Amino acid sequence: MARVEESLDKTGFGETANSAPRPSGETRAAHPLVELTLARLREFKREPEVVFWVFVFPVLLAFALGIAFRNTTPEPARIAVEVGANTQAANNVAEILRRTPNVEPLVLSHGEAAAALRSGRVALVVRPASDGNYTYRFDRTRPESREARLLTDDALQRAAGRQEVFTAGDEQVSETGARYIDFLIPGLIGLNLMGSGMWGLGFAIVQARTRKLLKRLAATPMRRSDYLLSFLLSRLVFLFFEVAAVIGFAWLVFGVEVRGSLISLALALLVGAAAFAGLGLLTAARPTSIEGVSGLMNAVMLPMWLFSGTFFSSSRFPEFLQPLIQILPLTALNDALRAIMNDGATLASQWTEIAILALWSVVTFVLALKFFKWQ
Numbered sequence: 519m520a521r522v523e524e525s526l527d528k529t530g531f532g533e534t535a536n537s538a539p540r541p542s543g544e545t546r547a548a549h550p551l552v553e554l555t556l557a558r559l560r561e562f563k564r565e566p567e568v569v570f571w572v573f574v575f576p577v578l579l580a581f582a583l584g585i586a587f588r589n590t591t592p593e594p595a596r597i598a599v600e601v602g603a604n605t606q607a608a609n610n611v612a613e614i615l616r617r618t619p620n621v622e623p624l625v626l627s628h629g630e631a632a633a634a635l636r637s638g639r640v641a642l643v644v645r646p647a648s649d650g651n652y653t654y655r656f657d658r659t660r661p662e663s664r665e666a667r668l669l670t671d672d673a674l675q676r677a678a679g680r681q682e683v684f685t686a687g688d689e690q691v692s693e694t695g696a697r698y699i700d701f702l703i704p705g706l707i708g709l710n711l712m713g714s715g716m717w718g719l720g721f722a723i724v725q726a727r728t729r730k731l732l733k734r735l736a737a738t739p740m741r742r743s744d745y746l747l748s749f750l751l752s753r754l755v756f757l758f759f760e761v762a763a764v765i766g767f768a769w770l771v772f773g774v775e776v777r778g779s780l781i782s783l784a785l786a787l788l789v790g791a792a793a794f795a796g797l798g799l800l801t802a803a804r805p806t807s808i809e810g811v812s813g814l815m816n817a818v819m820l821p822m823w824l825f826s827g828t829f830f831s832s833s834r835f836p837e838f839l840q841p842l843i844q845i846l847p848l849t850a851l852n853d854a855l856r857a858i859m860n861d862g863a864t865l866a867s868q869w870t871e872i873a874i875l876a877l878w879s880v881v882t883f884v885l886a887l888k889f890f891k892w893q
Contacts, residue, residue: 549744551740551748551751554740554748555747555748573759573760573763577764580702580703580706580767583699583702584699584702584772588698592620595621595665596624597615597624597642597643598623598640598644599611599615599624600631600644601625604646607646611652618670620669621669621670635655635657642654643656644674652674699774701860702829704859705856706828707764708848708851708852710764711760711787711791712819714753715793715794716819717798717815719749720799720811724806724807725808727806732892743887746887750799753791757791774859776859778858778862778864786858786868789876790847790854790875796878796881796882797882799886800889801814801815803885804889804891822849825839825843826846827852828852832849850870854875
């Protein structure tokens with residue numbers, strides 16, 4: 519507490535409106551907003567663990583997920599050939615499939631094949647019939663099962679003498695911007711802005727309130743708006759370094775590119791960071807304990823974790839949920855970042871997303887000013 523009080527005195531926060539006037543020759547103190555912002559930056563410098571969560575953790579997360587979901591050659595489709603009354607027919611089918619690229623056949627009994635399909639160890643079960651036909655057993659909701667069915671049917675039809683009407687050639691390409699890592703990086707940036715904007719600001723305010731520091735600040739000649747704006751400005755100071763760390767790492771390791779304008783990207787990030795800073799200030803306006811603000815922030819962030827399309831597209835959710843999903847700030851930020859980074863879109867073309875973020879910024883900050891209490 520002594521160090522905190524000393525820090526407050528050094529930054530001028532310890533002065534009250536009733537303090538003695540400064541001597542005429544003494545330099546006038548800077549604006550409260552400037553002093554408060556500098557204090558926020560000093561707090562960040564004195565907490566090394568914050569550096570890890572803001573700069574290092576997003577890079578580690580991008581590396582782990584980028585390795586896990588990197589573009590690789592698809593694994594062979596594992597197909598069970600069920601042994602029935604005619605063992606020779608099952609062996610013949612297995613031999614045909616062994617000569618087929620990207621197919622790995624297994625000859626199993628009826629019970630073994632059913633168990634393998636149920637557990638996901640095989641994608642398809644082929645059951646030869648006595649009349650020379652086949653039955654395919656598979657789960658149509660699994661994409662790998664539908665693919666295995668097409669590969670198997672094509673191989674068996676060819677082996678039975680089917681003639682191709684025409685010859686088709688393959689032209690294989692691998693484009694940046696269409697990979698999972700290109701989809702993931704903008705989502706991780708948005709997720710990091712949300713986490714650092716809310717947890718970083720909310721915890722600092724509530725911790726100061728529980729330690730009775732806000733009560734002292736309330737007695738100083740500054741406005742409530744100056745105090746809250748200092749958190750917002752200090753948050754924006756580190757924005758460039760925070761985003762540059764993730765994008766730079768993704769570019770060096772995975773070849774992720776920014777196809778759009780860097781200015782458009784920077785402006786979208788600024789508006790997004792302001793929106794989450796406003797949310798952080800609003801959630802921390804009233805709670806008087808760390809447990810209380812933690813519960814509120816989890817309640818605010820959980821829907822965005824689930825629905826805003828960070829790790830997979832938000833379009834996978836039902837249509838009736840889409841209007842609610844689209845107005846979430848993380849959804850708007852993720853969509854704008856992906857459009858600018860992967861598609862080269864302009865900021866003007868993303869005006870809907872930017873308007874949603876700006877509205878969240880203004881509304882949450884105004885409400886934070888209204889409901890904020892010092893103690």
